[in-house]
Amino acid sequence: MSHSDTIPLHASSQSDIDEIENLINASVQSGPATVLPARPPSPPRIPVSSSPFIPSNLPPLPSTHQKPSFVPSVPSAPPPPPVNSHSSIGASGFGSPPNTLTEPVWDTVKRDLSRIVSNLKLVVFPNPYREDPGKALRDWDLWGPFFFIVFLGLTLSWSASVKKSEVFAVAFALLAAGAVILTLNVLLLGGHIIFFQSLSLLGYCLFPLDIGAVICMLKDNVIIKVAVVCVTLAWSSWAAYPFMSSAVNPRRKALALYPVFLMYVSVGFLIIAID
């Protein structure tokens, strides 16, 4: 970049931007440096950061046609040379650009993956934020739950010696519908949760049961299975407890928690019973 920007960045983007900026500074700038007039900052629809996020780690396209350069609030230079080859998706070099609209594809992937990991850690493992559940899953996402549900279905299906397809379909439908119904249950009890946040939570809490299912798949002894399932069941319930209980009126806590426990118990039975 020909100059450095002084606009404060969102913490999580900082290191990425630094890395990319260093690469840009080290490279030769090709193409016209489009300097466009700064536009007035728009109303808060750019929540993450409003600074020029230096773009693409993609190979710059030869400019056989006018490539629109996306204007940031500060003018900046065109794309740098490729950093890695991951972003095969997402074509041509993007001009200058701020905010998440024009960040490189690889960054989006990384961001999503790290979000899954951090959500998992927050929900399933002991951590200081457990007392404030609203904050814990602030950044909900449904990818983690999706993977866990499919994984559980696959594990159960693999363990089954007959009717594999039915087992998978039942497991998936049970978990997906169960999560939706449990969320509706809390909402109908007058609780304050956000639909997707709750779905996300219930999905992440399946992680211990996933582990239990894998262990049960490997070891065929009934006693071990029962023990493992009990442990993972308790772990799942413990993970889901603070979130669910804080969402409803204290007098109705049991009403909200009981169905969650019931669902996990039924999944536990499914794991034990599969042979």
Next chain:
Amino acid sequence: MDLTQPPGENYANPRTCFFHVLFKAAALAFYILSALFIDNFVIIFVVTVLLAALDFWVVKNVSGRILVGLRWWNEINDLGESVWKFESLEQESLARLNKKDSWLFWWTLYLTAVAWVVLGIFSLIRFQADYCLIIGVCLTLSVANIIGFTKCRKDAKKQIQKFASQTIANRVSSTIQSAFSVV
């Protein structure tokens, strides 16, 4: 449709367009063809849903940004309320987006949803509940993207109008001010 366009104009982002269409077409094709060749429902389910999920991700995060300059997501603010955020490029960049790209984007989005509905009807007729499950998931993903981007586009138009009227107001007031300073 392309007659009025200059001869050189083509898809501005051919690779993005390709990927945008690729996963959608792959999910549909796999679903339709697999019923003929593969006997295992689990594989059909997992692969189809995986392709549909990948498509959802690609459209939401990549092609939406690149082809039409729109992005949407959900955040939970400090009060614990869920807020839907829409983001779009400003007016001049929007105007410079390739028409073909955006045409392809919107049309494939709608057509995929319609295709899934049609396939769903076939499954219903045949009373195949488990295939309806696949359809349900894929349809949910398609519809989510459609709703998200449509809302985002409307929001973008509103922002543009607001911005335009604001600019006009500013111009008018500065003109008046300069007029007064001259006098």
